[in-house]
Amino acid sequence: MKILSADQTRAADAFTIQEENIASFELMERAASAFTAWFENKFTPTQDVYIFCGPGNNGGDGLAITRLLHQRCYTVQVYLAGDPANASEDFKYNHQKLPTEIALRHVEHESDFPAIPAAALVIDALFGTGLNRTVTGLYASLINHLNQSAACITAVDMPSGLYTDKQTPTEGAIIRAKYTVSFELPKLAFFLPQHEAYVGQWHVVPISLSPTFISEATTNLYFTTAADIQHLLKSRPKFSHKGLYGHALLLCGGFGKMGAAVLAARACMRAGVGLLTVHAPAIGYAILQNSVPEAMALSDKHKNHIANLPSDIEKYNVIGVGPGMGTERVTKTAIGQLLATCKQPLVLDADAINIIAGSEKLKNQLRNHEVILTPHPKEFERLIGKSKNDYDRLQDMLEFCREYSCYIVLKGSQTAIGTPEGNLYFNTTGNAGMATGGTGDVLTGIITALVAQKYTLEEACILGVYLHGLAADLALPDVGKVSMIASDLIDYLPKAFLQVARTSA
Ligand SMILES: NC(=O)C1=CN([C@@H]2O[C@H](COP(=O)(O)OP(=O)(O)OC[C@H]3O[C@@H](n4cnc5c(N)ncnc54)[C@H](OP(=O)(O)O)[C@@H]3O)[C@@H](O)[C@H]2O)[C@H](O)CC1
Numbered sequence: 001m002k003i004l005s006a007d008q009t010r011a012a013d014a015f016t017i018q019e020e021n022i023a024s025f026e027l028m029e030r031a032a033s034a035f036t037a038w039f040e041n042k043f044t045p046t047q048d049v050y051i052f053c054g055p056g057n058n059g060g061d062g063l064a065i066t067r068l069l070h071q072r073c074y075t076v077q078v079y080l081a082g083d084p085a086n087a088s089e090d091f092k093y094n095h096q097k098l099p100t101e102i103a104l105r106h107v108e109h110e111s112d113f114p115a116i117p118a119a120a121l122v123i124d125a126l127f128g129t130g131l132n133r134t135v136t137g138l139y140a141s142l143i144n145h146l147n148q149s150a151a152c153i154t155a156v157d158m159p160s161g162l163y164t165d166k167q168t169p170t171e172g173a174i175i176r177a178k179y180t181v182s183f184e185l186p187k188l189a190f191f192l193p194q195h196e197a198y199v200g201q202w203h204v205v206p207i208s209l210s211p212t213f214i215s216e217a218t219t220n221l222y223f224t225t226a227a228d229i230q231h232l233l234k235s236r237p238k239f240s241h242k243g244l245y246g247h248a249l250l251l252c253g254g255f256g257k258m259g260a261a262v263l264a265a266r267a268c269m270r271a272g273v274g275l276l277t278v279h280a281p282a283i284g285y286a287i288l289q290n291s292v293p294e295a296m297a298l299s300d301k302h303k304n305h306i307a308n309l310p311s312d313i314e315k316y317n318v319i320g321v322g323p324g325m326g327t328e329r330v331t332k333t334a335i336g337q338l339l340a341t342c343k344q345p346l347v348l349d350a351d352a353i354n355i356i357a358g359s360e361k362l363k364n365q366l367r368n369h370e371v372i373l374t375p376h377p378k379e380f381e382r383l384i385g386k387s388k389n390d391y392d393r394l395q396d397m398l399e400f401c402r403e404y405s406c407y408i409v410l411k412g413s414q415t416a417i418g419t420p421e422g423n424l425y426f427n428t429t430g431n432a433g434m435a436t437g438g439t440g441d442v443l444t445g446i447i448t449a450l451v452a453q454k455y456t457l458e459e460a461c462i463l464g465v466y467l468h469g470l471a472a473d474l475a476l477p478d479v480g481k482v483s484m485i486a487s488d489l490i491d492y493l494p495k496a497f498l499q500v501a502r503t504s505a
């Protein structure tokens with residue numbers, strides 16, 4: 001699914017209004033009704049509601065929501081910050097439609113700020129996608145006043161003070177919402193870790209914006225939904241044999257870190273690879289054969305670290321490298337030999353990335369391969385350098401993907417996938433239980449298995465990241481966020497595959 005910019009959203013509004021031959025206030029009514037449906041599903045009318053409106057259409061939404069919640073027996077107080085003379089047409093329309101028993105109270109001084117009870121519900125309808133400068137003055141004081149209340153804040157469309165799709169100047173005040181309810185499609189700002197405190201948990205409600213406009217809109221920004229995944233998963237013909245599903249090689253493991261190799265190998269098998277061979281240091285041979293009997297094992301001549309490559313490396317159709325591997329000199333030499341000789345697609349993770357990050361020569365050799373890199377933010381920083389903020393980091397990532405013609409899976413609470421063509425895909429599955437050792441090794445095994453099964457590198461990244469997070473979501477009710485371990489993701493991977501297969505049937 002596409003992520004549209006603020007300008008594109010405004011254009012979508014105009015296109016929809018014209019295409020359906022409706023008035024703009026009718027589209028606003030759709031937005032307000034959709035928000036209200038979400039709100040009343042979340043909160044019962046037992047808590048007082050305080051709604052704060054700006055002078056534009058975000059505020060117009062706020063007035064319409066006031067009316068709709070009042071009709072649903074919520075106790076609502078509504079406040080206007082800003083000059084009503086500057087109000088938008090649709091704001092004025094909804095102002096006239098306010099029930100007479102509801103007074104729109106003007107906030108002109110800090111003394112007009114209402115005391116907000118901790119148990120109250122606040123709806124932030126000050127600014128949305130029309131924010132065009134830093135919030136200062138009375139607006140900033142009001143936002144700070146709301147943030148300092150213990151009330152639960154739900155933002156309409158955007159947390160006021162936050163830009164929709166570019167870096168917000170840090171000196172401005174920004175609403176810290178517990179929930180943000182946006183319309184039709186999520187905003188780019190929702191996917192950036194730096195905004196979590198402002199956006200909170202984001203939700204999107206449909207308002208039937210023109211499908212024609214959306215399908216014709218150009219963007220390089222996407223977020224992955226179950227609908228997107230459905231057509232990706234390949235079905236398996238009745239007369240299948242393991243040769244059809246690839247033979248992967250994993251180069252991984254090291255002294256004291258053989259668990260990473262076991263996790264990657266188990267995940268690779270559970271993700272459907274036909275055959276798997278794991279090449280690990282000699283100390284890992286028995287461990288692998290005992291822990292992952294489904295995989296074949298090769299023992300490096302070196303006892304504790306990977307120092308050599310298998311002699312028949314050309315027989316594998318994908319090579320996953322890195323989990324638990326370490327960065328010993330002998331291993332660096334082996335990585336250099338791999339990049340200089342092998343022709344297969346590579347999935348590079350963890351210490352394989354750290355080794356490459358330390359050598360311009362090795363980095364330049366990425367250009368000669370089909371490569372997926374799966375760094376966490378620290379490994380990313382070693383590889384590409386420190387970015388000023390999350391927007392710059394995404395641009396830096398796309399620049400690297402383009403320059404080295406590779407795919408990057410930047411792991412995080414909403415993993416971002418960059419492609420050589422300059423596209424960005426944000427994942428929507430997963431949870432905080434995944435913040436535990438070994439989950440990256442599991443992802444490497446999954447993506448390696450998908451490439452072995454002839455998914456394109458882009459498909460393997462999108463599908464692998466989605467299934468990895470979905471497995472964690474399926475595990476959550478049974479193991480919880482605190483007790484979740486990497487092995488749970490492997491154990492729930494079959495259910496994740498079955499769930500995606502069911503929806504695609
Ligand atoms: N398809 C949809 O998503 C729909 C969204 N809707 C809602 O409409 C808003 C966008 O409304 P808009 O009127 O364009 O803008 P805002 O309401 O966000 O802002 C109002 C005006 O505020 C001024 N402004 C901007 N930044 C500041 C600031 N830092 N300090 C003070 N004032 C500011 C600006 O006017 P100026 O003349 O002062 O420049 C803004 O125009 C969207 O978010 C949704 O909530 C519709 O309901 C329809 C469908």
Ligand SMILES: [K+]
Nearest residue numbers: 124127156158
């Ligand atoms: K808002």
